Amino acid sequence: MPALKFTSLFVASMIAVTACAGGGGASGGNASGGGDIKVAVLVGVSGPAPTFGISTRDGALMAIEEWNAKGGVNGHKIVPIVEDSQCTPDPALNAANKVVDQDGVKFMVAEACSKAAIPISEVANARKALMITPSAVANEVTVDKDGQVKPYVFRACFTGSFQGRVGAKFALETLQAKTAFIMLDQANDYDKGSAEAFEKAFIAGGGQIIGTETFTAKDTDFSAILSKVADVKPDMVYLPDYYNIVNLVTKQAQEKGITIPFLGGDAWDSSDLNTQSAAGSFFVNHYSPDDTRAEVQDFVKAYGSKYKNDKGEASVPDALAVLGYDATNMLLQSIKDAGSDDVEKVREAMAKLNFSPSFRGRACHPPTASR
Secondary structure, three states: OOOOOOOOOOOOEEEEOOOOOOOOOOOOOHHHHOOOEEEEEEEOOOOOOHHHHHHHHHHHHHHHHHHHHOOOEOOEOEEEEEEEOOOOHHHHHHHHHHHHHOOOOOEEEEOOOHHHHHHHHHHHHHHOOEEEEOOOOOHHHOEOOOOOEOOOEEEOOOOHHHHHHHHHHHHHHOOOOOEEEEEEEOOOHHHHHHHHHHHHHHHHOOOEEEEEEEEOOOOOOOHHHHHHHHHHOOOEEEOOOOHHHHHHHHHHHHHOOOOOOEEEOHHHOOOOOOOOOOOOOEEEEOOOOOOOOHHHHHHHHHHHHHOEOOOOOEOOOOHHHHHHHHHHHHHHHHHHHHOOOOHHHHHHHHHHOOOOOOOOOOOOOOHHHHO
16 A cells, blocks of 8 residues: 555545444654654543544554655654553643653654643644644644644644534534534533534524533533423534543433434544444544545555454544544655754645645645644
């Protein structure tokens, strides 16, 4: 399989959930002076959403392995340094400081979860260690509190506000929803960005928000909120949270006899999503393994031949695996284009990076669009 075959879609696909079984510092010498190129892969293989981290890690390592098989980058071997950032802010901050201070890493493929990616991005930007996030969609990952772009931070995915707008369009036009109820974790930037954009676009399109309720990441009983949903009878519920929360909410909704569709974002994408309780609901995503185009199916096949599920069957890559693969390829291609491991030169090369494979309009946007 060619080393530079990107496999995800930079358009939002709407995935219907069916009740079928799911698929299994800136210091150090590196390439410019000879030697290996270190790339930190910071992912949450433990914590609240471990499938995110495992898939991202596997996609990233697959890309690195492909580059090394072809001689590395500019003749230098890529050495991955994998750390568990736990999809949680404090462990993520510790992992970022560790790879920069102790391992001398200058390049990071970092975090699927926005709430973990944000503190990593602060370290990257302050220490001038280039970071690309595969799938953290919160605007705050690449833009600071003052609205200024973080120059050393890039993303390989769309933003939460984009998928919120797409979700609203789908709710209005396809679901024909006139009313919606929003559930979100107010402390999670991923939830907030998507929910705010959904609400704005839904109202602008003629819809009405008839209820909004918040919860915390530690909550497990959603009966009080769901009772309010049952009382006001919305056409649909917008729930932009991680799959572990979705599993709890949709199961409890099913037990209450709530049959309206739920709608969410890419954080629903997991082999651990309860497709029985979420049957009839939908989520926005970056890609679908069912896409019949050859370049997508080639990747699905290559990934499945490398990674197996618990039954020894070929693993089906989710969007997290695809984006981990893409983000790593973008980073390594930028180092190649720069002809150096100098962070400033690589940053400039990444800002100009513009792949145009047949299935994806752009792999990494210019600075104003990639933030």
